[in-house]
Amino acid sequence: MAKSYPLYIAFVWHMHQPYYRDGQTGEYVLPWARLHAAKDYMHMAQVLAEYPAVHATFNLVPSLTVQLEEYAAGRAVDRVLALSVQDTWTPDDKAYLLANCFSISWDNIIRRYPRYWQLLQLREQGSDEATLFSDDYYRDLVAWFNLAWVDPNWLERDPLLRDLVAKDRNFSEGDVRTILAKQQEIAGLILPLYQELAARGQLELSVSPYYHPILPLVIDTSYAQRASAGLPLPAVPFAHPEDAAEQVRRAVDFYQQRFGHKPAGLWPSEGAVCPELVYYLGAEGVRWFASDEAILSESIGQWVQRDGFGHVTNPRLLYQPYCTPVGDCAPAAIFRDRTLSDRIGFVYKQFEGKQAAEDLVHRLHRIRELLDDPGRPYLVSIILDGENCWEGYEHNGDVFLQNLYRLLSNDPQLRPVTVSEYLDQHPPRASLANLYTGSWINHNLETWIGEAEQNQAWEYLARTRDRLVSWQREYALAEIDVLERAWEAIYIAEGSDWYWWYYSRNANEQDRLFDRTFRGHLASVYTTIGLPVPEWLGQPIAGRVAPAGTRPVSTYVSPHLSGGPTASLEWSGAGYVEPQPSTGAAQMGHTLFRRLYFGYNPADLFLRLELNEPLAGYQVAFYLAVPGLKKVNRRVRFGDTNPALELSSVGLGWEIALPPPGQQLVLNRADGQEIWRPAATLGPTPRSDTAVELAIPLQRLGIKLGDTVEMVATLVKDNVLVEALPASDTLHISLKTMG
16 A cells, blocks of 8 residues: 655744844844844744644744843843833933834734733823823833733743733832843743754754845845846945855854754745855755745746635645755755745734634645645645744734644644654655746845845945955954954845845834944944044935835826836836835735836826736736716625725726737726626737736726826636735826826
């Protein structure tokens, strides 16, 4: 009788925070490494430990591990921590606390505690005027902020913390110090627990490059154009493969020093890979690395296909490891299931925890059914941020995780394993002839390069590094510790987080702080080697670029429709809108829509739609609300199949339905009863695999210059609405008369 394998599942929980230590003052500029230590890093391991049959991989970035060790030893001090133990505060101190000490889920966490919720309401009523509130207000505020960032299990089980939660208000300085001491205690328990679970085989520890750089860009910033032809690049190129190799070497050495052996696996920062990177990993003995399913699709020239419910319809492509083109089948590559990973990161927090766990297990069983190959072992890789999503879940994720781990523990057809555990028993059967260059975010590198601020930051880094190299050549006998400190600042400045926060999509109130800290690391290179800091390095980078994602129409356009993969210069006067999947530290990695161009002239409306995946398999439609129509529909076609898309119920009059290749564009009209009836055909629609262009006569739509049109584009698969652009409301297009 043939052997029947279970479906293997590899959870890879990625633990990362930026390197917050200021290179000049030594202060930690933000408290998030400390707070996630108290709420998440220990918690994730403790939940796992309750279910010995569930094995998982925890990916630790060395620069985060250093911060955890510093906090555990009491050597790290961030501004919130320092202000928390003061006995009084200046107006600037109070303004800082008022702005930062409500940075946690308002509805899911702050509302849980009556006094904390009251403090928030008082702030809102006081219009953020810091001097309106007494020292007693701020004492309670710092107490509750630090309490709320402790794992609720500790708040319920630890007698001291439980009493402080019950106290509710009128906290003393001693109470706050007790909370901070508990946070320090928890930080000190994290790595020993990870080591304990690793020793008994339940946990694999993998690693990322030391300061979390985007390695393809460190190797050569021009590699960004491999996935994004024509992307603007820094005026001063940065190409230092030796630095990429050093970031990997340092990570492997750090891991070996802490845990006694080299790591088997590595998650490249942000899943960003390129062919050249594989050689550096192999040279350090890395056995496996991971990236996103879109990288696999581009690498093999065959897209991972999903039905309208998100199930992979060609699953044997995705659910297995691959040999990479290095020789001797090492290191192996695994690729994350984007839908399952993103459901944990973004979707399941909207569910009741038990229901979410059951949904995930159901989807895993569906994968096994679709594979229809029980005689071969397959691996589903679920890889995501292990820290940022849990504040949106019930009880910090406990209800979901405990139900999930319990179901998996008792299911003989599903087996959670570490990545190395799987590879030890089941080496790769397939090989990659090529590895695509890109990241887990839309399989390109645009999140970290290409905009003016990002490119300026890369130029500052390149100029500073070049100056250090020239100084080193001139002073060949310089003291080793001086050179080490200067190079350390360079490696820190190569970290991905600086360029992430320069991206206009990720703008937040901390932009200028990150900017100042980034430039501070570069400035410390000059001060370390005894040179004056250049004037240009004292000028802020942040704040020069308007937010991306949309552009208005600037002039009439009359493009020759070609449907090419990139927009011609004839679309330069058109407006565009891009999807805004999420912003900040927790960002969804992929959207089907890439960009929608819209433009017009006195005769025609022009549309160009670009996708991140092939158009084939999707039904594409554009819906327009125009003035003067008596019969309108309130929903797009299949709009009731995806309640998560909050489409506005405006009166939609026209549906422009994209036909199969070679057929005429179809114009449908609303009948007022949520039915769309054919009205006309509009001619051919030139297209490529990922783009389509069309023209619609204004007269045919019953509109003219001076009118305003509202529009939404939709993608449907298997009669399920899978994405809309914009995702809520509609796009407003004013048909202004141009001079």
